[in-house]
Amino acid sequence: MSAVAGPYPGPDWLERYRSRVNADRELGVIGRWFTATFMLTFGDNRHAVKVVEGRIAEVVVAPRFDVRATFGFRAPVEVWAKFLSPNPPPLYHDFFAMLMRVPAFVLEGDSLAAMQNARALHRMMNIMRETGAPDA
């Protein structure tokens, strides 16, 4: 597989991810109270994920400072690539695992708000893994 063109993870992946989240039966059950904007930062590439009742309403790529986010996850692209790989190595298979054991993976912002939404947020992050690698 050749190197991914353009910024990681790229618009095709983001659309696939959004479609999967918004079609997810489990989030349909548990997502009702998850309304927040959170940041996903892949290396230098920032994305604001606007969530309304467990569905992704919009992903703002490279948001300016007028897009407010409550919390976010930030890591180098190499870390995200392991997380999104089909068979992630131990310690890279779950965001809570990375928060404990991969120092380069960080939770930014209001961790209380993140943990208030832990169940739906965890599901949403696991759907990132189910979406697969950006170049798959």
Place this chain on the structure above:
Amino acid sequence: MPDFEPIAGRYLTVAIDGVDHRIFLEEAGRGLPLLCLHTAGADSRQYRHLLNDAWVTERFRVIAFDMPWHGRSNPPDEWWLTRYRLTTAGYLATIRAVWQALGLDRPVVLGCSMGGAIVLKVAADYQDELTGIVGLESAAYAPGRYNELLHHPAIHGGELCASYTYGLNAPTSPEASRRENWWYYSQSGPGVYQGDVHYYSLDWDAREDIKTIDTARCRVALLTGEYDYSCTPEQTEQAAASIPGASLTIMEGMGHFPMIENYRDFRPYLLEALKQML
């Protein structure tokens, strides 16, 4: 005929450090006593596959009890005036009290996670009265799991604790089994998981104690899953290195909850460890 399982549950009042506690325990089988210790914030339901395994119950009297504050065991009187905090000493006293109340003769003590940790101390302190220990996900020192948000009035603790521990399963374990453990975790009382982790991550350090374990007197089998990030394979390897004669197995494709997350794949490892005890 009703489709009963061979597991029988009972209640037992037992004095722990002089205070009566009403404990729930379940058991099945006959033979060498096998006392099973659940993980932090969970209960003995995690051992349902082991309790239903005929190979095991034909050779062992399997007993799994809910720790005080957990599952169907009550907290002690005036619990509402206490902030639940498990300690190494309190955990050891609880195990010893149940062991003595049941009159278990030279048992095997098996535990997972915080239970896998304390069995190391059980072996160090009581090695002349044991047949052996089976440590699942055992570390002599395991900092890093404690955090303040695990018990917070603005957070649903059941959902957080269950989600916080869900990734400790291997991603390859059957989803229904991983979800079952999620459900058990979601049911623990407010602050109980945090109180257990207080022991596990802040109070627990048996790195010196384990050097005294003589495996000629007390057999030691340690098994850890490769996906366990709470007690990593390296942490168990460090413990095993301090216990000459201990057997060490790193279980491929397994996480932190082998007896509940993937019993089918865990079973060959378990039987191998139990054969060492017979």
